Amino acid sequence: MPDATPPPAPDERRERLEALRTGALERLAALGRSFDDVVAAAAGANTDDEHDPEGATIGFERAQVVALAARARRTVDEADAALDRLRAGTYGRCEVCGRPITEARLQARPAATTCLTCATARR
Ligand SMILES: [Zn+2]
Secondary structure, three states: OOOOOOOHHHHHOOOOHHHHHHHHHHHHHHHHHHHHHHHOOOOOOOOOOOOOOHHHHHHHHHHHHHHHHHHHHHHHHHHHHHHHHHHHHHOOOOOOOOEEEOOOHHHHHHOOOOHHHHHHOOO
């Protein structure tokens, strides 16, 4: 499949990765706040789980917030690693086959470390 999108200026790639990183950090901050809300709700609620159906809901909400926060943190790490690769000049190269990752894929997933072929093969 030919990649029709022209390669962007290096700055554009850095900005894209920084936007990804900033977005994930903001999500993390927002999740931190909602985690506090869940904990506060749990503290305010009747803590007798057996007789309080709220107990299970709060546990579920807390697990969801924790999972979302873990994902946001991973995105921050991936963006950091991609920014390192950008500085090192290896950004946009598939770490499995060494071929360039298409610009379309990098736009969709700025922190991608593999080309679409290798990502698909790995699954
Ligand atoms: Zn590859």
